[in-house]
Amino acid sequence: MxxxxxxxxxxxxxxxxxxxxxxxxxxxxxxxxxxxxxxxxxxxxxxxxxxxxxxxxxxxxxxxxxxxxxxxxxxxxxxxxxxxxxxxxxxxxxxxxxxxxxxxxxxxxxxxxxxxxxxxxxxxxxxxxxxxxxxxxxxxxxxxxxxxxxxxxxxxxxxxxxxxxxxxxxxxxxxxxxxxxxxxxxxxxxVDEDMSAPPTAGTSAPPPAPRGGGPAAEHRREPSDLPARPRDAGGIRTGDVRVDGQNAIGHGATAIGSVGRDVTFGGGREGRAR
CATH class of the missing domain: 3.30.70.1230 (Nucleotide cyclase, GGDEF domain)
Known part of the structure; x- marks a missing residue:
């Protein structure tokens, strides 16, 4: 050898x-x-x-x-x-x-x-x-x-x-x-490819958040999972309450809740429409 x-x-x-x-x-x-x-x-x-x-x-x-x-x-x-x-x-x-x-x-x-x-x-x-x-x-x-x-x-x-x-x-x-x-x-x-963020072969994207199922299903979703509103929609969302159009609200303003009750935002407090 x-x-x-x-x-x-x-x-x-x-x-x-x-x-x-x-x-x-x-x-x-x-x-x-x-x-x-x-x-x-x-x-x-x-x-x-x-x-x-x-x-x-x-x-x-x-x-x-x-x-x-x-x-x-x-x-x-x-x-x-x-x-x-x-x-x-x-x-x-x-x-x-x-x-x-x-x-x-x-x-x-x-x-x-x-x-x-x-x-x-x-x-x-x-x-x-x-x-x-x-x-x-x-x-x-x-x-x-x-x-x-x-x-x-x-x-x-x-x-x-x-x-x-x-x-x-x-x-x-x-x-x-x-x-x-x-x-x-x-x-x-x-060689000659950027591997800093390569596509992952053989995997699929995570499933989308569930849609439908009525208000209860919508309530279970986190605010970050809610569909994004277009920038020109004129709406404002605070917490999980959103008001659109002319009823858009700011500090100390008043908006009408979904069942007709006033919800006031001011003094650092955050309301919730029910």
Missing amino acids: RHPERRLLISVDMERYSRRTNLQQYEAQKDFRDLLHEAAHDVGLDRVAWTTQQAGDGELAILPRDVAESRVIGRFVPELNRRLRAYNSSRVPAARIRLRVAVHQGLVHLDGANGFPGNAVVFVCRLCEAEPVRRALAAFPDAGVALVVSAEIYRDVVTEYPEEMRPERFRRVEVVHPDKGFQEDAWLCV
């Missing part, structure tokens, strides 16, 4: 691959490989020198020792995202390629009998499979890449080169795989 080597690891996975037809999977695999090669070539990276383990919907890549992490994160990933956006712009949703990309570094054995043994390999794959990463990519339908990096990569690379990495675009997430005993912090961004 050879000694393990400390390398930069990239795990890439294609969104919604299993939902494609056989022909769509065939075409997606070819275009996926071409897009990765072209993006790497454009930023001066030699994909031929990468050690890769292929899967139908992605790959695990172990990069050469002399590859700069900042070039991978700050140049290769944005270029890949740019190419994916251009590629997807002329295709129907079912044919688009959108990727989850995870980056980590650690010790890995390159002479494994059936892959690359090492906890760093397991770690980067867990990041790529994480539910927060899936949700983030789904929340931005025009995006090409959702990038997640380990806490070490964020600390040592992203924050050290802010002019290239834009650390303000990253958000800390918790990656949890309960069935695998995995729970770690990571940092996530959707």
Whole structure:
């Protein structure tokens, strides 16, 4: 057994691959490989020198020792995202390629009998499979890449080169795989998207306040839940009493309640029409 080597690891996975037809999977695999090669070539990276383990919907890549992490994160990933956006712009949703990309570094054995043994390999794959990463990519339908990096990569690379990495675009997430005993912090961004207030994929808006049901139902609702009045309606509401039009009231004025009784507002007191 050879000694393990400390390398930069990239795990890439294609969104919604299993939902494609056989022909769509065939075409997606070819275009996926071409897009990765072209993006790497454009930023001066030699994909031929990468050690890769292929899967139908992605790959695990172990990069050469002399590859700069900042070039991978700050140049290769944005270029890949740019190419994916251009590629997807002329295709129907079912044919688009959108990727989850995870980056980590650690010790890995390159002479494994059936892959690359090492906890760093397991770690980067867990990041790529994480539910927060899936949700983030789904929340931005025009995006090409959702990038997640380990806490070490964020600390040592992203924050050290802010002019290239834009650390303000990253958000800390918790990656949890309960069935695998995995729970770690990571940092996530959707390339060229603002995640400060992202839409939430797969959720619906809270149900509206109940309407109808007569005065009793209306009385149970908080004043803040009552329908807003237009600004030009000329009405004033104090507490849960509202008077409109010429009967609008002010401090010390008098209004007629709903059953014809006077309700006086003044001296800091608040009345209620019944």
